[in-house]
Amino acid sequence: MYVLPDKYRKGFIKMDNNRYSSNRPRRKVSRRTYRNRRLAALAIIAFLVLILIVLIANACADDNEKKPSDSKSGTTITTTTTVTDEAIPTTVTTTVASTVPKNDSDFKLDRQTISIMVGESDMPRVLEYPDGTVEDDERWTSSDKEIATVDDYGHITGVAPGVCYVILKSAADLSQEVWIKVTVRSELSDDETTTTNMPQSNRTEAPAPPVHDTEGLTYINGVLLVNKQYGVPATFEPKLEQICYDKFNELSTAAAKEGLSIYISSGYRSYSDQDRIYNNYIEDEKKKGNSESRAKEIVDSYSARPGYSEHQSGLCIDVNTIDDAFGYTPEAAWLAEHAHEYGFIIRYPLGKEDITGYQYEPWHIRYVGSKIADKIYKSGQCLEEYLNVG
Numbered sequence: 029m030y031v032l033p034d035k036y037r038k039g040f041i042k043m044d045n046n047r048y049s050s051n052r053p054r055r056k057v058s059r060r061t062y063r064n065r066r067l068a069a070l071a072i073i074a075f076l077v078l079i080l081i082v083l084i085a086n087a088c089a090d091d092n093e094k095k096p097s098d099s100k101s102g103t104t105i106t107t108t109t110t111v112t113d114e115a116i117p118t119t120v121t122t123t124v125a126s127t128v129p130k131n132d133s134d135f136k137l138d139r140q141t142i143s144i145m146v147g148e149s150d151m152p153r154v155l156e157y158p159d160g161t162v163e164d165d166e167r168w169t170s171s172d173k174e175i176a177t178v179d180d181y182g183h184i185t186g187v188a189p190g191v192c193y194v195i196l197k198s199a200a201d202l203s204q205e206v207w208i209k210v211t212v213r214s215e216l217s218d219d220e221t222t223t224t225n226m227p228q229s230n231r232t233e234a235p236a237p238p239v240h241d242t243e244g245l246t247y248i249n250g251v252l253l254v255n256k257q258y259g260v261p262a263t264f265e266p267k268l269e270q271i272c273y274d275k276f277n278e279l280s281t282a283a284a285k286e287g288l289s290i291y292i293s294s295g296y297r298s299y300s301d302q303d304r305i306y307n308n309y310i311e312d313e314k315k316k317g318n319s320e321s322r323a324k325e326i327v328d329s330y331s332a333r334p335g336y337s338e339h340q341s342g343l344c345i346d347v348n349t350i351d352d353a354f355g356y357t358p359e360a361a362w363l364a365e366h367a368h369e370y371g372f373i374i375r376y377p378l379g380k381e382d383i384t385g386y387q388y389e390p391w392h393i394r395y396v397g398s399k400i401a402d403k404i405y406k407s408g409q410c411l412e413e414y415l416n417v418g
């Protein structure tokens with residue numbers, strides 16, 4: 029048998045390979061490939077151009093969508109402003125500016141204070157949106173959902189008595205936000221609406237707006253204010269504050285040294301205590317033949333509605349007999365002259381009934397600290413005057 033030596037075999041194979049490759053009509057195949065490649069390239073370019081066209085078309089469509097809605101809201105603004113401008117007195121605007129803690133946005137609302145009853149709803153209207161934002165960008169939140177809630181459209185609903193803020197922001201521009209002060213009341217009569225509106229308009233001169241903490245309390249210059257306008261939540265139960273009790277004991281001891289007896293008749297009262305007291309008074313007045321509304325009117329002049337009694341603050345005390353006759357006792361005279369030395373004020377003085385909303389109560393003293401008590405004593409003002417809220 030003849031076996032081809034390896035080197036020849038290799039050569040043969042090599043030669044064969046060479047022949048195969050060299051003899052193959054390479055150009056012919058290449059041309060076809062080129063054509064195919066060219067077609068593929070054209071297809072890709074066409075595809076890219078198509079995508080570009082789609083993108084541009086989309087962008088234009090977005091613009092088209094935005095523009096009409098922009099101009100639509102623009103039209104709304106003009107119409108609304110023209111209509112409401114006449115209806116809004118300028119005083120409202122000033123009130124708003126002084127009572128709302130934060131409003132440096134371009135939102136324009138028809139009002140920035142809302143007063144509602146528990147369970148009642150109200151909605152401030154947005155008259156103008158900041159540039160580049162629309163209605164869909166509105167984001168509403170409540171500073172205290174236990175006092176008032178707000179939905180996505182700005183409907184504010186009262187939950188419990190107190191004061192909180194509803195904040196309107198723009199999702200399109202987060203620097204744009206406006207605060208709406210919300211006062212939630214447990215009950216509201218026609219009479220009270222008038223009295224609550226009065227201090228609000230007077231508050232245009234107030235140097236500092238009230239600051240509320242998380243519990244929905246109103247502090248002005250560090251003084252907790254509880255009156256017919258500013259309530260405290262039903263859940264606020266501080267009991268009689270230690271400082272108030274201690275200072276009262278000092279006062280009582282000093283009076284005793286002069287042979288006078290000053291004692292606590294009523295100190296801290298909870299929301300439910302006040303609820304019972306107020307309603308008992310109403311029943312009493314009705315028994316005297318007064319109608320429901322007349323009974324309320326009478327009782328409101330000497331008793332607080334639940335949630336609006338200063339006794340729920342834990343900072344006041346009714347001394348001795350809760351009776352006009354107390355005013356003629358030497359104890360009352362001593363109290364009027366010396367209470368401020370212990371940090372107390374006669375909370376409802378004679379002649380200030382229209383401001384405090386209460387009859388003269390020589391027995392009701394409120395702890396405010398000696399510095400403020402001294403100032404109030406010397407000025408002859410009542411607390412609302414001192415705090416510039418009434």
Ligand SMILES: [Zn+2]
Pocket residue numbers: 339344345346392
């Ligand atoms: Zn009292």
